[in-house]
Structures are given as structure tokens and as C-alpha cells.
Amino acid sequence: MKISDIATLPTKYGIFKIQSFKENDKEHLAIFTEKLPEIPYIRIHSECLTGDALGSLKCDCGDQLAFALKTINEHGGIVLYLRQEGRGIGLFNKVNAYALQDKGLDTVEANHQLGFEADMRDFSIVEKILKHFGIKQIKLLTNNPKKEFAFKNIKVVERIPVKVEPNPYNENYLKTKKEKLGHKL
Incomplete structure (x- = not known):
């Protein structure tokens, strides 16, 4: 470090x-x-x-x-x-998760939809x-x-x-x- x-x-x-x-x-x-x-x-x-x-x-x-x-x-x-950023998924994926949330998914469901755990x-x-x-x-x-x-x-x-x-x-x-x-x- x-x-x-x-x-x-x-x-x-x-x-x-x-x-x-x-x-x-x-x-x-x-x-x-x-x-x-x-x-x-x-x-x-x-x-x-x-x-x-x-x-x-x-x-x-x-x-x-x-x-x-x-x-x-x-x-x-x-x-x-x-x-x-974004519970560890990065800014790019966070914006994609936001787009999924705009379609009705919650933050955990959006992460799962993108292939991530709820919190990385x-x-x-x-x-x-x-x-x-x-x-x-x-x-x-x-x-x-x-x-x-x-x-x-x-x-x-x-x-x-x-x-x-x-x-x-x-x-x-x-x-x-x-x-x-x-x-x-």
C-alpha cells in the first residue's frame, strides 16, 4: 500500500x-x-x-x-x-442499474439483472x-x-x-x- x-x-x-x-x-x-x-x-x-x-x-x-x-x-x-462506486460494480454498470431501476427494478434486482451480487x-x-x-x-x-x-x-x-x-x-x-x-x- x-x-x-x-x-x-x-x-x-x-x-x-x-x-x-x-x-x-x-x-x-x-x-x-x-x-x-x-x-x-x-x-x-x-x-x-x-x-x-x-x-x-x-x-x-x-x-x-x-x-x-x-x-x-x-x-x-x-x-x-x-x-x-455503485456498491462495487463501477460507474458504468451503476448507470445501467439506474436505467433498470427506471423500468421498475429495485437496486438489488438491477444488480442481479446485470450479473452482479447485491453488494460487491x-x-x-x-x-x-x-x-x-x-x-x-x-x-x-x-x-x-x-x-x-x-x-x-x-x-x-x-x-x-x-x-x-x-x-x-x-x-x-x-x-x-x-x-x-x-x-x-
């Missing part, structure tokens, strides 16, 4: 530090507060270009990222921004990054139980729900996340 230098990242949520981690062909980010508490708040956030950058209302990703940055700025911690993400890089920071215990900002149990050497001492308001465009998406993916919404 290659690790970049640390830079300052002033944002509308606060002033953070930023560092990049490169493993194979993937480049991930750690966005963190200058002072990390003994048990930091951690958000594992998978890239969502449409939600994070374009403000898509079809998902809750951009709102979850904003919630995490605000919370971490207030309490101290790290947002791990993982480059695994890999969280193994997370422990490596947290080890770099010397972190052994975390307060995890997530609704996804898969993330709660993704660790062998990191103890999740608390799961903090990521609360965002649904809208008419993502109600079915959130229902599918809860019913088919087990998210605690």
Missing part, C-alpha cells in the same frame, strides 16, 4: 486533514480531524459520484457523507472514502488504513450491518446510526436497503 503526504482540506463542514492510500488500482481517502480521540468516530463511505458530487436524490449517499463530515468535525474521527464491495483496506493511524477501537457511523462485522482486529465499541431524511425519489431505494440488505434504518 502506498500512502500520500498529509494535506489540509478546508470544507464547508470544517477544516480536515486528508491523506490518500493506494492499493493496486484503487485510491482511497482518509478525511480526518487534526486531533483524533482515543476511540474515534469512523465513517466508511463508498464513493457515489451521483449522490456525493451531483446531489442525486435517488440515493442517500450524499446526505450520509454530509452527516458523517459534520459529526466527525464535531467529535473527532475519520471518513474513509473508498473508491468502490470489499472493506479489507479499512483495517490497513486504521492500523496506519494506530486505531484499534472505533465508534462506527453506519446503518449497514455488513460494515459492523467487517473487522478482525478492530473493535466496534458503538454503532451510531446515520440519520437522513428520505425523499420521494429514494423511498423505494431505502425500503430495499432495509428489507433486502438488512440496513438498520
